[in-house]
Amino acid sequence: MGWTTRFLTAVAFLAIGVIFSPEIFGSDGSGSLKLSTYLKLAHLLSFSTAWGAALWVTFIGGIIMYKNLPRHQFGNLQSKMFPAYFSMVGICCAISMVSFGYLHPWKSSSTAEKYQLGFLASALAFNLTNLFVFTPMTIEMMKQRHKVEKEENIGEEIGRSKNTEVAKVNPKLAAMNKKFGMIHGLSSLANIMAFGSLAMHSWYLAGNLNL
Template structure:
């Protein structure tokens, strides 16, 4: 379901601000369990180079995820709240679908600067999420190669 096409922008943003911390917390717990179990089953001193790489992929996924949870998500939520306040002052943000924000930002330098900062933080968060996912995908490839059919 494409919620952003069916919910007012501010309502959608508030929903996202509740979902993402829960998502990153859940993925973080799963990564921690994966790191602990893989590390336990493949002790560093006796593990092969491939197994050490796999532990590295799991640790990097965990690190990217924690960065999202504790750095980017709080920054994004705070910037979203600030933008919502400015948007309410300009009577925008309650529309469904395509935003009036871009048009208003052309004549409101404060909103334009907020949009730029929000976009940068959101982009870094997306990149961290992609890197975490990629690390887990590489580890999944490794695990799939262990299956003997």
């Protein structure tokens, strides 16, 4: 099943859900679909997408790929995946923040609601920082380091890297490792902070759901 088919299938199910929603075929028979319902749906879908993607990439998918792919292949895959990942999560965070802000205007919102808007804004900011600052720097440094590693005939190993041993006798590679580690560390920290902000909002949503 291609991506277009999958997308259209998801849209079709969403459309069916909207058509048969209680606001249209409810017991009150009002037949009016409120704007707030659309905004809540947009918020919930965007947040859940961002949360699920962050959980998978941070704690599951990345670890599986690292343990099963040659290191250079893993790095090249990450360099293609992370810009798309941060773009998607950033867009979802923006939609969640805007819809939540509309539903809870700042002047009339409670302290808890203001905190939630702050968490969503933080998640957006951390993702945009990763997308436009840390990720391009990390990818560029990774490419430079891969070039040096290929000259040393390393980088195709799976799991534990031979980089550390080679860097002991290669000052250029050692310097690259230090710079790469710093940039990658900042990128990882920003990603964790974004995930933590989303986690805080998930707790708020759980406390306000009527199941």
